[in-house]
Every structure is written in C-alpha cells, then in structure tokens.
Amino acid sequence: MSKKNPEYDFKWCPGCGDFGVRRSIESAMINRLEETGLPMENNVVVAGIGCSGNLVHLLEGAQPYGFHGIHGRTLPVAMGVKMARPELNVLVVAGDGDFLSIGGEHIAPQAARNLNICAVIMDNGVYGLTKGQSSPTTKLGEITSSTPYGKMEAEADPLELYLTMGVSFIAAGFSGKPRELTQLITQGMNHEGFAMVHVQSPCTTYNDTFEMLKGNPKKGIEPLIWDVPEDHDKSDKMAAYALLQRRGLPLGVIYEDADRPSLDARMEEMRGRARQRTMQETLDSYEL
Amino acid sequence: MEMKDFVVRFAGEGGQGVVTSAEGMAQAATQVGYHALTYATFPSQILGGPTWTQARISDSPILSPGDDVDVLVAFNREAYDNHVDEVREKGVIIYNSNDFELEGDPRSFGLPIEELAKSTGNTRAANMVVIGALAHLVNMPQTYLDEFVQKRFSRGRPGDEEIIRSNIQAMGLGRSHTAESGLSVGDLAPPRMPDYKQIMIKGNDALSLGARAAGVEFYVGYPISPATTILLWMEHNLIGEGKFAYQVSSEIESITGILGAGFAGKKAMTATAGPGFSLMSEGLGLAWMAEIPLVVVDVQRGGPATGLPTKTEQSDLLACMYPAHGDVKMPIIAVGTVEEAFYGAIKAFNWAERYQGPVILMTEMSLAERVQNIPKPDLSQIEVEERQVYQGKNGYHRYHGSEVSPMPLPGSPGAYVANGSEHDEMGDTTHLASRHIQMTERRFGKLKLLEEDEFEADNTQESIALMTWGGSKGSALEAYNQLRQRDVPVAWYYTMFLNPLPPRLLEELRKKELVIVPELNYQGQFSGILRSQGVKAESITQYTGLPFKVRDLVQKITEMTKTRRKETVGA
C-alpha cells in the first residue's frame, strides 16, 4: 500500500521485528531500481501467510506487484512467476512456520532447480498470526500455547538445512540490523540462482528474543549473534558447515555458489538444443 | 453377410505388442478409408501381466468401442480364458499357436504368428501377419492393404523396398493361413474414403494439441495415470521463446506454479487425475478468489483415494465443480469425444481468459487413451480469446466494480496484490461485510460471461429426454440412434458445458417430464446437479470401471420410458 488504507486493519505489534525487515526490503528494491533503471513494477513479492506475509501490504512508497496466496506455497508460486517471466525480479517473504513447516516440501526441489529468486524468511521461532504456537525453530522444551509441557521435538537448524539441500546462496540476517540486512537482500537478489536470506525477526508478543540475540551486558547476557569473519571462504561448503557449528548465530553470507546455472539459464540452453515446431507443423504430424 | 463394422480385441501380456496391434490395425484401416476407434486398458504392472486393446473398424464414423468382440486375438492361454466370453456367438478366435494350443473350440484356429513373421525374414512383421488374418476374416480386399504398406513404408530410405516386400508377404501368409481354417465373420462393407483431411490421434494428444492451438504457454505437472501423457506431450511440444513445460514435485506445486504463471500473464495449464486433483483444492480456491486465469485438466479414473488408476469412471464431477472450501463453483467443460478434447481445450482457455479465473476441463481414462480418426482441424477457423490487459498508469484498482476488469501484468504499471484473502479493490485484505458481499457477487457474476448458446438437441418435441455427459456420449448416442430406429419416444440433448449450462438448454430440460442421465458413478452426480437446477433428472449409473455398453443403455432407457408412460397414463 502506498498510502494508509483505512479498510486494511492489520497491524504489526509495536516493536515487531518485521518492521525492520520491511525497511530493508524497501531499501533493497529502491537500490535495485536505481542500479538497473527498471521500474518498481518489475519486482514481484510473493508472500506467505502469517504476520510476516502481511509485509506485502505494508510496503510504503512505490509499489511492486504482490501475490498473497495460501499458507506454505510461496516457492512454487514464485517458480511460476519466474519461469513464466524470467525478466522479473521475484522475492519471497514468509515466516518460519509457512516456509519450514507446511511449506518445507518445496525447499529442496527449488534448491535442486536453482530457481532464480530471493527468499527472505522472517524467523521468530513461533506462529505469530495464530497466536503463539510452536514452530519448527521453537527450541526443544520451550513452553508455547501449543506445547503446554514443553516442545517435544528438536528445533530445526534452517541454515544447515539449506546448505544440505543445496541452496546456492545462503545468508543470515537480523531485523535489528536493517542496513546490513539490506546488503544481504541486495546480494541475494543479484545472485543468479536460489538465494535464501534467513532473518532473525523477533516476535515481541509471543517470543521476544531481542535481548537474547543482541545480548545485555548489564544483565550479563552474552549476545547470540556474531558477524561472519571477513576471511570466511563462502565458496567452501565445508567451511560453511564449520561456521554453523559454532555457538550462536552468524550474520552475513554463509555460502555462495556463483557458478551453478539457474533453472532459467538451463531452460535457455535446452531450447537451443530442442526441436521446435510450429502449431501447424505439430498438427500436420498427425495427418493420416 | 455385409457388415458395417467389426470389433477386434487383442489380448495378451504387456510387452507382447498387444497395444501396438490395435493401433496398427486402426492405422491400416483408416489409411484405406475406414474409420477406426481403439479402446485400451492397462495392466497395473509395468512389464508382463494381462492386458488388452481393442479396435473397432467401420465404414462410417464410430461412436463407441463396440459391445461385442467379433474377433479375439489371444496371444496366450490366459488371454483366451479371460476374454472368450465376450466374443459374440458367430465370432472367431485367433490364437497364437507359437505360444499355446487350443482344442475343442470350433470358433478358433491357431496362427503361428512369430514363425510366419520370421519366415519373411522380418521378425517385426508379426503385426502384419495378424492384419492379414483379420483382413481375410472380414473379406477385406488385399489391394487396400498392399496400398497401405506401400504408403506407410515408402520413406525414401534404402531398406524401404525390402520392408515393403516382407510386410506384404507377411500379410499374405496371415491370409492364406486363415483361409485354411475355413472361418469367417462376414463381409465388411467397402471403405468410403472421406472427402476431407483427417488426423489420427489419441484423446490426450488431441486435448494437448487443442491447448496448444489456444496458445498455452506454461505447463507444469506431476506424473499420474491417465494424465501423464499430457505432461509428456507438453515437454516435447511446448518449447520456445516464452514457453515452459516442466515436471514439478507434486500437484500442489502444479497448481501453485500455474497460479504464479497465470498471474504473470501466461496462459497456464496443468493436468492430473483424482488424487492429484484433490491436492489442488486449496490452490483452485485461490485462483477463484484472486481471479487468476488458468486451466486444470482432470483425466478421471476410478476413485476415491488411489482408486482404480487404470479404469474409467465419471465420479469426479462434484469434486470438480466444488473443489474448494468456501463459496466457489468452478466452470466445467467435460469432453465426450476425441474431437471434443481438441475443441474443448480451446474453449477452456477462452473461458479462463474471458472471466479471469480457473476452468476445469474434464476428460476420462477411456477417452485419454482412445485413438481415433477425426477431421483435421482448420487452424484458420479457430477463435482464440486473449486476456484483457490493463494498459494505464500506476494507482489502478484491479478488483474494481462488479464485472471483469482488465488485468495488470507484472513488469508494467498497475501494480496490485493478487490476494487470496478477501480483499478490497486494490487487493488489500479486508473484513468488511459490504466488501465480502461485493466481491462474492463479483466472482459469481462473472460466470454469466461463460453462458454459451450452442448445444446438441434432437427430436425435442418428446417429453422424455436423454442427456448424458463426458465420455459416455458415444455409447449414449449410439443407443439413442437405435432407440429412434425402434420409435422409442425420446429426445436427445448434449453439451460439454456443464457449468454454466447453456441457459436455453436448461430451460428446455426443465420442461421435460424426465431427463435420463447415463453416467459412470454410484451417486448419479450429474442428475443430482440437474435436479438442484429444477430438472426432473434420473441417472442410469454404472461403476464397473468400464464404459457403458450400448445394449445395456438401450434396454434401460426403453424400460424407463415405458414405466414413465404408464405412470403418466395411470395419473
């Protein structure tokens, strides 16, 4: 929405991490517009269902196209848009529940295809919109509205999952650091292939992890987040694995394979080899 | 005795050339001017296992696969045992004496198929041995078939002459061997070569070709019998600038993939069968809600759940009409013949663009695999409808008003959010009652654009009517023709537009005392729909996994018309 729309009554709670993610996405899209000269309408934002997915309605200023569909299906919709119109810049925005739980089945196939899109995941370790149930990234043992005696399954490690599934660009960000996050999203959008930008975006209402992530010296809380060291070789998968074994949460680009062709590039290449026939020729081939 | 047509069934094991025999016979017959229609079932196993196919050959266009078998070609003993009961009394059984010996059936004779083929020096001529045998049984002049072989194998290749020689020899051997048996099924009427161009095509290929003629640009699908051949067709034929055909990893990906493509401006399609269709429920509701043009093909098989993957049934109608939660009612085109598969696919795309939403194109197993000669479509006569595209500036309200409005395309001004939540005119989520009322009425109102004027009607003054749907059309029409010959008072109606029904048709049906609906399901799904629209409809149901036999329909319809007349007289 470019201006306030009185009919649209959804609001993020004060302090919600998604505000910062929205800013970063807006900036990254504006930067892209300035760099490429392409209009804002060249961007398509495919949104999941959740507090996070509402981002597509809350973008301010020049408006991209949006697709706000059904829970968990951002990736195949994005594939439809991208493979129909490879010249468009396609961005996915979704929550940890949408993307990793109900939509989890779609990640590995797109990684294998190297679909040329950028997915920004707002991980708050909880189902925000449905009021606080456990999500795949909720910690083991955590008490939530749906786990009254503590969560009984181990938490997912999304970054390691992406790496194992063969995602060709993996970055980790934090909504509390929007400038850095803008950079990561820009890099993800420029990557020719499947780019994941996994963002810690705390839910101030149901799972406020701001303090835990940033730390609080007064209370003696060590920050969980740390920057990926400059000398990290992001083209080295084993180095990426090693990085993820360290305590806490790295921020920055974890892994990048810049050489693997994307699905649209492979499609172009296939077309060059394939036999193409006109409609009339195809019809004629059935003649008696 | 002159016969207008005959039915030959090839039964054996998968891999024994059973399928290719029926198609080969159909090819040969149509080349010389006959009409042909094949009917196939598949074994559930990949290799081996019992399977059979059938070809009906006639001097005039064919409606149904045929009730009885005139000639059975049994490739093994099991095939003989399983099919002998379907051979009509005066029929003939050819058994492959290279595989087994049969005694005590006076209608049968042994044909050493492989051995005879081998003796020509061309083991691949086994088909021709059988065709020669069949030609003798129906007294088809050899010259026709020699011509066919000449035409078929004159491909300008060095080996052509030898192949032609061995094939003609093989047919000759089949003939002479059959002559010794002294058996015959009659004299097939001479062919009357149609004076128009023809194509020979399988139902699913005709549907795919129609989609291509309508301008399909984007196809994704997931393998499932009997829809897989559409995916394969697209992957072979939908290649080029701006086109995309691809196998995805589930039917959820199929439907959401074409949602993305339809939104992005493409004519997009997927095809599936029951289980995959069920997975598409939520996505279809989204297409309806967000007003995204797309076509979903349901090639019906026996259901529910995994059901009967290789059998035919018409039991998905309710699921296709109401596939999703909430207030939805999908436009439905159900094709009834191979030719309709081509034109129905074009219509489905036209509808999708015209009203900007999902269209369900229904077909079924028995049509999907049917190979038939049909008039060659003239592409210059085909009307293709294109999307109304928004061409103004930014700040557009995509869901404005109560009628179809031009659709903006990503990349151009007019950015909006295609929204699966209830939305206002700009596509933002809303909960206002007034808005939900407006948008619900807008979505249903658009169906009016799909009301067609044309339908089939015959003998309409009768108060009892016959109206089938989908792939039961052939058997029902053949039954109708027989009923008319016997002066049974019944009218004929037919349309492939099941939702919305052509309004004039509905009006006529409502005036009837009884509308008889043959359909292949337990509940009588279509007659239920008709009753809900004020038509006194009653079904003839069958749920065997097989198509209707014409004879059964003739008998049941005759009974129903008699009872009805008695009731009215008594009242």
Ligand SMILES: Cc1ncc(C[n+]2csc(CCOP(=O)(O)OP(=O)(O)O)c2C)c(N)n1
């Ligand atoms: C098929 C389906 N199942 C369940 C829901 C209900 N639902 C809406 S959002 C949501 C979870 C949201 O969690 P997440 O993706 O983490 O987003 P957040 O709200 O935390 O940003 C669920 C379960 C739905 N809309 N559709």
Ligand code: SF4
């Ligand atoms: S519930 Fe949590 S995630 Fe949702 S808006 Fe509020 S703070 Fe943000």
Ligand SMILES: [Mg+2]
């Ligand atoms: Mg969440």
